[in-house]
Amino acid sequence: MTSLMTSPSGAPVGGVPLLEVDDLYVEFRTDYGVVHAVNGISYTLSAGETLAILGESGCGKSVSAQAIMGILDSPPGFVTGGEIRYKGSNLLTMSAKEQRDLRGEEISIVFQDALSSLNPVFSVGAQIGEMFRRHRGASRADAKKAAIELMERVRIPSAKERVNDYPHQFSGGMRQRVMIAMAIALDPAILIADEPTTALDVTVQAQIMDLLAELQKETGMGLILITHDLGVVGEIADRVAVMYAGRIVETGATDAVFSAPAMPYTEGLMASIARVDQKGQRLNPIVGAPPNLANLPSGCPFHPRCPRATDYCPTALPPLLEVVPGRYSACHYAEEVLRDH
Amino acid sequence: MARYIARRLLLAIPVLLGATFLIFAMVFALPGDPIRALGGDRPLAPAVQEQLREEYNLNDPLPVQYIKYVGGLVQGDFGRDFSGRPVSEIIQQRLPVTIKLALVALAFEAIFGLIAGILAGIRNKSFFDSLVLVSTTLIVSIPSFVLGFIAQYTFGLRLGLFPIAGLNDGLQSYLLPGFVLGALSLAYIARLTRTSLVENLRNDYVRTAKAKGLTPASVVGKHTLRNSLIPVVTYLGVDLGTLMSGAIITEGIFNLPGLGRAVFDAIASQEGAVVVGIVTLFVLVYILFNLLVDVLYAALDPRIRYE
Amino acid sequence: MSERTTSGLPHSSLSEPDPGLASGDPSVGSSPATVPELSGGGDLRQASLWSDAWRQMRRSKLFLLASGMLLVLAVMAAFPQLFTSIDPRARNACSLANSRKTPGTNGAWFGYDTFGCDYYSTVIYGARVSMIIGLVVVGGALLIGIFLGALAGYFGGWFDTVIARITDVIYGLPLILGAILLLNLLASDRFFGERNLATVSTALILLSWMTVMRLFRSSVISVKDTDYVSAARAMGATDSRIILRHILPNSLAPVLVYATIAVGATIAAEAALSFLGIGLQQPAISWGLQINSAQSYIRSAPHLLFFPSIFLSVTVLSFILLGDALRDALDPKLR
Numbered sequence: 012m013t014s015l016m017t018s019p020s021g022a023p024v025g026g027v028p029l030l031e032v033d034d035l036y037v038e039f040r041t042d043y044g045v046v047h048a049v050n051g052i053s054y055t056l057s058a059g060e061t062l063a064i065l066g067e068s069g070c071g072k073s074v075s076a077q078a079i080m081g082i083l084d085s086p087p088g089f090v091t092g093g094e095i096r097y098k099g100s101n102l103l104t105m106s107a108k109e110q111r112d113l114r115g116e117e118i119s120i121v122f123q124d125a126l127s128s129l130n131p132v133f134s135v136g137a138q139i140g141e142m143f144r145r146h147r148g149a150s151r152a153d154a155k156k157a158a159i160e161l162m163e164r165v166r167i168p169s170a171k172e173r174v175n176d177y178p179h180q181f182s183g184g185m186r187q188r189v190m191i192a193m194a195i196a197l198d199p200a201i202l203i204a205d206e207p208t209t210a211l212d213v214t215v216q217a218q219i220m221d222l223l224a225e226l227q228k229e230t231g232m233g234l235i236l237i238t239h240d241l242g243v244v245g246e247i248a249d250r251v252a253v254m255y256a257g258r259i260v261e262t263g264a265t266d267a268v269f270s271a272p273a274m275p276y277t278e279g280l281m282a283s284i285a286r287v288d289q290k291g292q293r294l295n296p297i298v299g300a301p302p303n304l305a306n307l308p309s310g311c312p313f314h315p316r317c318p319r320a321t322d323y324c325p326t327a328l329p330p331l332l333e334v335v336p337g338r339y340s341a342c343h344y345a346e347e348v349l350r351d352h
Numbered sequence: 353m354a355r356y357i358a359r360r361l362l363l364a365i366p367v368l369l370g371a372t373f374l375i376f377a378m379v380f381a382l383p384g385d386p387i388r389a390l391g392g393d394r395p396l397a398p399a400v401q402e403q404l405r406e407e408y409n410l411n412d413p414l415p416v417q418y419i420k421y422v423g424g425l426v427q428g429d430f431g432r433d434f435s436g437r438p439v440s441e442i443i444q445q446r447l448p449v450t451i452k453l454a455l456v457a458l459a460f461e462a463i464f465g466l467i468a469g470i471l472a473g474i475r476n477k478s479f480f481d482s483l484v485l486v487s488t489t490l491i492v493s494i495p496s497f498v499l500g501f502i503a504q505y506t507f508g509l510r511l512g513l514f515p516i517a518g519l520n521d522g523l524q525s526y527l528l529p530g531f532v533l534g535a536l537s538l539a540y541i542a543r544l545t546r547t548s549l550v551e552n553l554r555n556d557y558v559r560t561a562k563a564k565g566l567t568p569a570s571v572v573g574k575h576t577l578r579n580s581l582i583p584v585v586t587y588l589g590v591d592l593g594t595l596m597s598g599a600i601i602t603e604g605i606f607n608l609p610g611l612g613r614a615v616f617d618a619i620a621s622q623e624g625a626v627v628v629g630i631v632t633l634f635v636l637v638y639i640l641f642n643l644l645v646d647v648l649y650a651a652l653d654p655r656i657r658y659e
Numbered sequence: 660m661s662e663r664t665t666s667g668l669p670h671s672s673l674s675e676p677d678p679g680l681a682s683g684d685p686s687v688g689s690s691p692a693t694v695p696e697l698s699g700g701g702d703l704r705q706a707s708l709w710s711d712a713w714r715q716m717r718r719s720k721l722f723l724l725a726s727g728m729l730l731v732l733a734v735m736a737a738f739p740q741l742f743t744s745i746d747p748r749a750r751n752a753c754s755l756a757n758s759r760k761t762p763g764t765n766g767a768w769f770g771y772d773t774f775g776c777d778y779y780s781t782v783i784y785g786a787r788v789s790m791i792i793g794l795v796v797v798g799g800a801l802l803i804g805i806f807l808g809a810l811a812g813y814f815g816g817w818f819d820t821v822i823a824r825i826t827d828v829i830y831g832l833p834l835i836l837g838a839i840l841l842l843n844l845l846a847s848d849r850f851f852g853e854r855n856l857a858t859v860s861t862a863l864i865l866l867s868w869m870t871v872m873r874l875f876r877s878s879v880i881s882v883k884d885t886d887y888v889s890a891a892r893a894m895g896a897t898d899s900r901i902i903l904r905h906i907l908p909n910s911l912a913p914v915l916v917y918a919t920i921a922v923g924a925t926i927a928a929e930a931a932l933s934f935l936g937i938g939l940q941q942p943a944i945s946w947g948l949q950i951n952s953a954q955s956y957i958r959s960a961p962h963l964l965f966f967p968s969i970f971l972s973v974t975v976l977s978f979i980l981l982g983d984a985l986r987d988a989l990d991p992k993l994r
């Protein structure tokens with residue numbers, strides 16, 4: 012299975028890709044049973060590329076990001092299989108110290124809720140500056156200077172005056188800028204943005220996404236955008252991976268996937284968008300509830316909600332296979348689905 | 353902040369007056385005549401008794417007595433006991449004992465309570481965590497006078513490690529009573545620290561700190577501990593009341609000549625001025641300590657601002 | 660006394676465009692098109708809070724242990740004859756010849772006290788006083804605290820202020836000190852004329868209603884502006900009906916947890932006062948009194964100290980454990 016999926020992606024730029032997630036499994040061992048949060052996902056990311064990971068909440072997209080960062084709460088979370096290779100070396104087998112040295116320095120993350128993700132009792136300057144103090148051994152004064160520069164770079168007005176302010180004194184959008192400043196402080200090669208705009212107002216969302224896109228263009232970092240917002244994906248992602256029940260069920264170039272989905276789940280997602288050109292029509296939400304990760308349906312986990320399901324679907328788990336060059340889908344009837352568009 | 357402190361001090365005045373009046377009224381209402389009791393088996397001559405009553409304003413109605421007393425208090429006069437000794441002198445003599453006792457108790461609480469709480473919080477659900485949980489529950493369940501005797505019996509009599517009573521061994525004399533006095537709060541601080549640390553370790557900003565590549569020590573020590581200490585500091589304000597209550601019992605068991613003993617004896621002999629004087633001091637310390645705690649609270653948590 | 664203000668948290672100062680003005684800008688084809696989020700679980704209703712709590716408690720070993728011990732202690736308090744055939748209050752129960760004999764002598768498990776009474780039966784009979792005082796005092800404190808807390812929280816205003824100041828004053832007094840004075844006062848001829856159960860209970864009630872009051876007051880304040888109370892008011896419910904039918908049941912959980920633990924604390928306080936010689940007096944049978952008379956013999960007859968101490972501590976422990984189990988069950992956050 013692994014060999015089939017080594018590269019469901021655009022070809023890596025020059026040999027080894029920046030990041031390879033290879034058949035990753037994550038589970039949570041709780042009092043109520045084992046929750047299979049991530050069930051064998053694989054993808055790669057190259058420098059300068061934006062990969063969107065799209066899915067409902069609870070589909071495992073954030074968990075996989077935390078596994079990459081090495082910040083899963085463990086226990087109860089455990090990586091039970093697979094590899095995460097950064098520039099060819101497996102993060103999961105590195106020593107704790109080697110892993111820590113990469114965090115923030117090479118791979119960074121921006122979380123969803125900046126208010127709770129920033130420490131309330133330290134000034135934003137101290138929290139941004141901490142990156143330089145931890146990884147570069149900078150002095151307090153130098154760290155503060157660097158923090159001001161970064162705040163200017165993410166366009167926080169009057170950065171010099173606000174560097175000593177505390178997170179609660181900023182607006183939601185500005186706080187997210189602080190998070191971003193912190194994440195890009197050391198020019199990481201990879202930035203993971205875990206639902207960076209979900210907690211924000213619509214107009215502010217656009218500004219934050221623009222900022223991320225711009226920073227990526229400047230630095231050439233690889234960007235993994237985790238989201239459930241199809242609009243955002245359509246705007247800035249080069250490729251998209253759709254996750255369902257801890258697995259990637261469809262992946263390919265964003266435009267291609269959006270214009271002609273090859274998996275009924277993606278189809279359902281597209282149909283649930285309110286589109287301007289179809290004013291007055293009813294939205295078609297996907298029926299039913301997301302699956303219980305502690306007790307997955309047999310066969311294809313999407314079959315109970317799938318309008319195209321047949322008697323065969325509950326009996327066999329569809330592997331992620333190439334439908335047309337560059338397009339992968341985990342559906343027994345992928346070609347049919349694709350043909351319908 | 354200065355305005356806040358000033359307002360708090362102003363608000364403290366009615367509390368102080370209320371508490372002293374309450375005590376005053378209760379001492380006033382106590383049955384029996386303290387002056388007649390003074391001479392014991394051979395009562396003083398009626399004329400002398402009358403003179404003493406006049407001197408101590410005992411013939412005035414309660415409100416007048418109280419106002420005269422507060423009048424003196426404002427000028428720093430705590431009054432005199434029936435043998436003519438200034439109450440301020442009694443306080444001066446007894447206060448150091450109680451302060452030393454309280455400091456030893458606080459040291460026990462802070463050091464052992466915090467360490468146990470932090471270790472249990474970090475190793476949530478480990479054996480050590482359960483040990484802290486069980487032993488703190490036991491400590492909380494044992495009334496302090498019982499704990500006092502247990503400590504006296506085991507460490508003093510059986511093992512002979514510490515003096516069991518009195519003040520003859522310098523600081524050593526304070527160790528056992530200090531531990532007994534601080535034990536209850538030690539247990540509370542350990543639990544509070546643990547709970548608050550466990551809760552804070554679940555916060556999103558802890559994840560952020562990990563994602564920055566910080567070591568586990570600085571994730572806990574720098575990013576979590578300060579937030580976790582906020583409720584502990586708040587508790588310390590309440591704790592002082594416990595300490596003062598405890599001092600009355602602990603000083604009794606270990607025969608330490610502190611303020612607790614003094615007030616207990618004074619109530620028995622109806623030395624109104626001594627009782628009210630010491631209680632005034634207790635309440636004043638309590639109020640100031642709580643104000644200090646609130647100021648400290650703001651220093652620890654930038655989200656708190658006082659207007 | 661604590662005027663803490665948390666300065667407004669979100670959106671305090673910096674200018675971010677006002678989302679309220681942003682009418683849908685559909686140019687990019689991205690009106691809020693999101694994957695449907697299906698949240699599970701509706702709001703918890705009261706009934707299910709209590710039945711959940713009950714289910715949770717029945718599975719808790721802590722709860723079973725605590726309630727088991729309390730059951731034994733309750734039976735001991737009500738029917739001490741079931742535990743011992745000797746009534747220590749009987750004329751012929753004691754013989755000075757046995758004074759302070761050690762455990763085991765003449766088959767007396769706990770030995771004999773100073774008057775030569777069988778110590779086991781004396782200690783057993785001590786449970787009654789502790790249980791009565793614990794329950795009566797906490798019951799009284801609940802009545803006063805809930806009544807005043809409901810009024811202060813529901814009506815606020817000057818009444819709230821006065822109650823708050825009185826509470827501050829009593830909190831400012833060390834409990835034991837207040838109790839010593841009150842007991843001296845209440846034991847005088849003007850009130851009870853002696854130091855008995857009623858005297859001690861009254862003194863402790865007067866000094867222990869404040870925490871219940873504060874807990875209940877803040878519960879009332881947090882509940883009184885909720886939608887269902889507004890709805891009840893809109894339907895024309897009277898104030899007392901709103902308090903009794905809607906606010907009381909919703910505010911009970913924290914008070915109940917506190918009250919359970921407070922029974923233990925009260926029992927300890929009674930013992931401390933009796934120990935200091937200002938609570939119950941001989942010939943009442945109380946663990947505190949027993950410990951008091953035992954303290955002079957800590958060297959020669961330590962067993963006199965240990966048995967009442969152990970019974971007292973175990974009783975306090977049982978109530979604390981029960982309170983912990985209740986809290987675990989009622990407040991899932993703390994688990």
